[in-house]
Amino acid sequence: MASSLDSRAFVPAQPMLPRPFRVLENRKENHDTFSLRLGCADGPKPFDFSPGQFNMLYLPGVGEAAISISALAPRPGCVLHTVRAVGALTKALKTLKAGDALGLRGPFGNGWPLEEAEDGDAVFVAGGIGLAPLRPALQRVLERRRRYKRVILLYGARSPAEIIYSRELRRWRQSGAVEAHVTVDRCAGDWKGRVGVVTNLLEGMYFQSGKSTAFVCGHEIMMRFSAAELERRGVAAERIHVCLERNMKCAVGFCGHCQFGPEFICRDGPVFHYPRVRGRLAVRAL
Amino acid sequence: MERKLEALLEDHPFLINFPKRYLSLMAGCAKNVRFATGRFLHREGEPSDAFFLLRRGRVAIEIHVPNRSPLTVQTLEAGDMLGWSWLTPPHRWRFDARAVEDVTAFALDGACLRGKCEADHELGYQLSKRVLACVAQRLDATRLQLLDLYGLQP
Numbered sequence: 001m002a003s004s005l006d007s008r009a010f011v012p013a014q015p016m017l018p019r020p021f022r023v024l025e026n027r028k029e030n031h032d033t034f035s036l037r038l039g040c041a042d043g044p045k046p047f048d049f050s051p052g053q054f055n056m057l058y059l060p061g062v063g064e065a066a067i068s069i070s071a072l073a074p075r076p077g078c079v080l081h082t083v084r085a086v087g088a089l090t091k092a093l094k095t096l097k098a099g100d101a102l103g104l105r106g107p108f109g110n111g112w113p114l115e116e117a118e119d120g121d122a123v124f125v126a127g128g129i130g131l132a133p134l135r136p137a138l139q140r141v142l143e144r145r146r147r148y149k150r151v152i153l154l155y156g157a158r159s160p161a162e163i164i165y166s167r168e169l170r171r172w173r174q175s176g177a178v179e180a181h182v183t184v185d186r187c188a189g190d191w192k193g194r195v196g197v198v199t200n201l202l203e204g205m206y207f208q209s210g211k212s213t214a215f216v217c218g219h220e221i222m223m224r225f226s227a228a229e230l231e232r233r234g235v236a237a238e239r240i241h242v243c244l245e246r247n248m249k250c251a252v253g254f255c256g257h258c259q260f261g262p263e264f265i266c267r268d269g270p271v272f273h274y275p276r277v278r279g280r281l282a283v284r285a286l
Numbered sequence: 287m288e289r290k291l292e293a294l295l296e297d298h299p300f301l302i303n304f305p306k307r308y309l310s311l312m313a314g315c316a317k318n319v320r321f322a323t324g325r326f327l328h329r330e331g332e333p334s335d336a337f338f339l340l341r342r343g344r345v346a347i348e349i350h351v352p353n354r355s356p357l358t359v360q361t362l363e364a365g366d367m368l369g370w371s372w373l374t375p376p377h378r379w380r381f382d383a384r385a386v387e388d389v390t391a392f393a394l395d396g397a398c399l400r401g402k403c404e405a406d407h408e409l410g411y412q413l414s415k416r417v418l419a420c421v422a423q424r425l426d427a428t429r430l431q432l433l434d435l436y437g438l439q440p
Contacts, residue, residue, distance in 0.1 A: 158434065186359070188354065200427055
């Protein structure tokens with residue numbers, strides 16, 4: 001077994017003070033999604049984090065948003081975020097070019113408890129941009145591939161054009177280290193892959209209860225249905241982990257925006273054991 | 287030959303635990319079929335006189351759109367059942383089904399099975415239960431697809 005340090009949450013020394021970072025690269029993933037590779041503005045410094053943690057990205061005069069860290073550092077001192085341009089801040093982030101400055105607070109939150117999956121199967125279920133917070137977890141598992149039995153990725157996207165990390169998906173599939181299955185909601189033309197919701201990818205799969213651990217990230221509705229299907233296929237509820245991203249604002253549990261029953265998603269999450277939040281996810285007014 | 291087909295049918299996920307006494311009846315209406323990549327298993331508007339239990343390959347359920355490529359609404363794989371139009375009037379296919387990979391399947395004669403189901407309602411009930419489970423599962427999936435989940439904010 002790995003040490004408990006594997007899933008420890010790293011915390012910044014000064015959590016409320018944004019540190020200056022610069023854009024090293026802004027890469028287009030699809031029509032509204034892009035990846036920012038960032039580096040510390042005052043020279044390369046180590047940036048430790050646990051897969052599943054997030055940073056607060058800040059643009060003066062525009063605002064701040066919680067964005068998951070979406071890859072293990074390609075180089076020491078680098079941090080990578082994949083962002084979907086949907087609001088004022090994320091649309092402004094999309095326009096950044098190499099050399100532009102921004103503020104960063106973090107890392108915050110907990111991480112995916114990957115050590116729980118050791119000696120068994122690790123199942124990753126991602127919907128849309130939900131693949132981004134899971135990618136560093138998958139990369140970490142692949143670094144330690146021998147500790148796991150089957151490593152399965154089930155990924156659903158809106159259309160073939162909206163699949164992110166397609167080169168990496170191909171590489172994972174070709175390496176044989178990951179059973180990577182991709183499906184899209186709709187398509188036309190020459191797509192030869194699967195069409196249907198991500199839960200369809202679980203058809204025909206059966207898992208050994210107590211030996212398989214699932215990590216699920218996407219829209220809450222998709223996570224509810226995926227968790228139900230995973231349970232039906234043998235994954236024990238207590239071995240299902242979901243990532244919530246409701247209303248995170250301050251990242252340190254002060255402001256209360258992301259309060260979810262007795263917990264704050266930014267401080268106590270964003271990764272939760274599914275049984276811990278299942279009841280609350282069903283509360284319509286919450 | 288029919289006994290071998292019966293044994294193969296029994297292993298198909300659609301017919302797992304199907305009452306043994308009906309498997310030979312089913313085998314009497316079944317045959318092995320193959321479709322090369324690009325071939326259609328059926329086309330919209332044609333009489334629906336069969337359904338398919340897929341054994342290998344991938345099938346796209348498509349709807350044609352004038353002046354553009356057909357839209358794929360779903361794909362089916364080995365282990366899936368394809369088609370229920372044979373069971374309900376007017377017994378015509380509502381969509382196209384095209385092999386996107388080489389497909390092998392069992393084709394079951396719909397008219398033959400309808401006759402056997404009319405004659406033995408227990409067979410009809412057992413078969414309808416399984417078809418209904420497929421329909422319900424695909425309806426759930428379609429509802430999720432309609433939500434456009436990946437386009438929404440978490």
